Amino acid sequence: MIIELHLLQSFPVSNLNRDDIGQPKTATFGGQLRGRISSQSLKRAARLLFNSYGLGADETGVRTKRLVERAAGLLRDECNRDHEEAVGVVSSGLLALGFGLDKRRKTLTEYLLFVGNEAGKLLADYCERDWDRLASDAADRAKAAEKKKADATEEKKSKVKPDKQTLEEAARILDASRVVDVALFGRMIADNKDFSVNAASQVAHAISTHAVVNEYDYYTAVDDLQPEDESGADMIGTVDFNSACYYRYANLHLDQLTENLRGDTELVARATRAWLEAFIDAVPSGKQNSTAALTPPETLLVVARDRGAWNLANAFLKPVTGNDLMVTSTQQLFGHFNRLRRFYGEDDLRAVVAASISADVAGLAEKEVAPSRHELVSRVLAATKV
Known part of the structure; x- marks a missing residue:
């Protein structure tokens, strides 16, 4: 069984995940430059939250x-x-x-x-x-x-x-x-492959639903003890940033997780809840002290399925445009998902649960819409009997 998590999350001025020259990471998708947050950055942000969602220090790793x-x-x-x-x-x-x-x-x-x-x-x-x-x-x-x-x-x-x-x-x-995070994200031991662990969770790079252009902030700083008869800045510099609405995707293969945790169903249940809760809250720490880009996801779609997996990034192959990027992105996300389920069928889908703070959840049945995060998480875990 597989749990898929799809999120739309808009960040204001931020530089959450930098490249080698300090600029926000980007990728070309659909012929347009997009903002990007690496999967490694998102996984680390989630890992650091596991102990806040029911896992003990002896159940997580370093x-x-x-x-x-x-x-x-x-x-x-x-x-x-x-x-x-x-x-x-x-x-x-x-x-x-x-x-x-x-x-x-x-x-x-x-x-x-x-x-x-x-x-x-x-x-x-x-x-x-x-x-x-x-x-x-x-x-x-x-x-x-x-x-x-x-x-x-x-x-x-x-x-x-x-x-x-x-x-x-x-x-x-x-x-x-x-060790839950090793079981989730796997490891490769080059010196002895017998100690390697196959990952139970796959995490995609987050990409902006629209085209972006990186910008920079020109800043100055003044010495607080500067004499009154002197003027001018004592430090000048620039910091790169962008603002973007990101599509995030991750999945969890419960059978692989169960195998990695040696069939401990109680630990698998707590690990699954921690994974779901932590990935909803995961925000990279890059430049947060100077940007405080601590916005939560506004659109959430969780799918429990028996097999297969659908990354819905192609909903944004054509970049979203307009002044209300979150609403338009939400419409594109749910529209693409519904077209896929109509074409490929729903036999493998065990549960679909969605929620949106900013937009109407169009095209989904009323029973598939959750009024709160708590309800969304509870329905997903109930559907997977975890």
Whole structure:
């Protein structure tokens, strides 16, 4: 079963998701330049809300390169180990588990690892149990470094294939069977594909329903302690921004989520609710202190279906124009959806629930319109028996 979430959300002056030169991200769609918010940005904004919607800290994860620092800190604080020695031991532990270290900063892993919040504690426990062997290995690596033998090639060679017992330790540390955001968004472990997780949720880049042109704000700042006989600004600069009505789309494959969470139906139910609530509220944090673009979605369409999925972005292949972009975009969204359901049929649709603050929900049956967010969420979860 699949839950699809379609949102229309208008942001005033904002720069929620910047590119490499600081401008709001864009994409060309339907031959016109559109505003864009990356899927990665939206997923992070949603992840940060999961604990506000019923998931515990032990049921969510972190994306980090700093497992060495976290585990070493625990060994220092809880096991009275010398911190510098603990860093070396934990580094050896990660290498023994089959993971590489950053070539320039040996206290970082080679790449970001998406793990549960308990991974640092589990890694520290593993290192404490096998302290003597790992400490010996750390000493050998330190001696090699002093002789300038531990270059990038040497470090790569130090990554060995773990034996069965060590792999079991790695599986325990990387276990994601109760880590909801890993189960939702998946992870890829290059060093051992057995630890990879197939994502249960797909998230599209948000695009504006209309053409956009990025603008910039020219600003000045005056020194508060500037003498009265002096004038002029003490700082001058520009900040790029745009204003746009975005179409957002995400889906959740409940069968994959159930598989990732090892069939724990109670956790699947809470994860599904957290996913739905968090994605409705997800707003990226870029430049928010200077723009406060904290507008919620105004049009919502949620579809529960047995199979298949429909991204409705083509409703806006021809850019929306006019002075009431939200109303026109809503009409385009529901019109496109109804045309698709008439053409492809409704056999796979289990429930359709829609709501709009700004526009009439035209073309939908009265029973498909929800009067509030609470009612919308409740109907969707009831339809999926979650």
